[in-house]
Amino acid sequence: MSTERDLAGRLALVTGAARGIGAAVVEVLAERGARVLATDVDAPAAEALAVRYGDRVVARALDVTDATAVEDAVAEAERTLGPLDIVVNVAGILRGASVVELDDADWAAVFAVNTDGVFHVSRAAARRMTSRGRGSIVTVASNAAGVPRSGMAAYAASKAAAVMFTKCLGLEVARHGVRCNTVSPGSTLxxxxxxxxxxxxxxxxxxxxxxxxxxxxxxxxxxxxxxxAEPVDVAHAVAFLVSDRARHITLHDLYVDGGATLRA
Incomplete structure (x- = not known):
């Protein structure tokens, strides 16, 4: 099957879309024919990305830690752009410190974005996808979710929680034709x-x-x-999982780390 326009006619929502992996995901999905709602707390950067793609990419400001704002954004997207076929959770932050030096505010901030944000966005999308009997949700996690990292306890724990949440969601919505997977990058530029x-x-x-x-x-x-890895390496893995080529894949965690974890 050709991948040139394999996502034509589909609407995707991407969080953390302004730069890095999120921006690469937006670009790859748009190039494969999807229309993309690119969201980020940095609205000007998301708008700059949208300018390059014309009406194929629409930018919106979104703070994934705000459950009400997420619900409103998803509702508006479906009202003005159409039903969501694809959701990609990319928004994430890292606050590095040893556990004994990590303060409560940094721990809470990391979980608010990396875990709560995934919950807010995925829940809002899944409510709608299940009623239609189709859809694909991908969470970009990290190989740190499966292998301990010094000085990264909050980040690793938040990503591990996001992986297991996405798998549990996938189990619940599979009977409705909705697939949920995770992509776990290693070190990426x-x-x-x-x-x-x-x-x-x-x-x-x-x-x-x-x-x-x-x-x-x-x-x-x-x-x-x-x-x-370059961000596009991760983006291509995401594009595969949301496509019909992966129609029988759900609850899967795809490592994109050059073998760094030895898949431990």
Whole structure:
């Protein structure tokens, strides 16, 4: 089956769409024929993305931590753009610190976006998709959800919760023809990744090499493929899972990490 326009006629909502993986997801879905509602707390950046694609991409401001705002945004989208066929949860934040130094505000903020946000958006979409008997929801999580990471307890725990939530939702809605899957990237060339490298004791280049080669002091393996993912690598995995080529795949967690976790 050709993938050139395999999503033509479908409407997708993407959160965290202004940059990084979210922006790449918007671009790939639009290129494959979908009309995309690109949402982000950074409305100007989302608007700039929409300008490049004309009427194929519509931008809206959205704070996924606000359940009422999410419900209103989904309702408005269905009223003005049409029924949602695809939802991709990408919005996420990282607050790094050892557990003993992690404060309550940072823990709560990470869960508010990475877990509560996935719940708010997925619930609002699933309510509508189940009544129509079709739909696909994909949550972009992290390989940190399955492998412990030093200094990333809040992030890893929030992503693990998002993965299990998405699987539980998928189990409940499968009988209604709605599929729910997760994509779990490893290190990817995003602003979040670059910020981690810049905080490395040896500087950004040392941080990048530690990701590629591994870091025994952090009990972390390297990347067997010898490269760091680009956002489009993750976006193509998302596009596969929301397409008819994956019509018999649900409750699946697809790792896109170059083998970094050894699929532990």
């Amino acid at each position: 995003t602003d979040m990744q670059r910020a981690l490298w810049e905080r490395s004791p040896g500087g950004a280049e040392a941080g990048r090499r530690a990701v590629l080669d591994g870091d025994p002091d952090a009990y972390r393996t390297g990347i067997p493929l010898g490269r760091i």
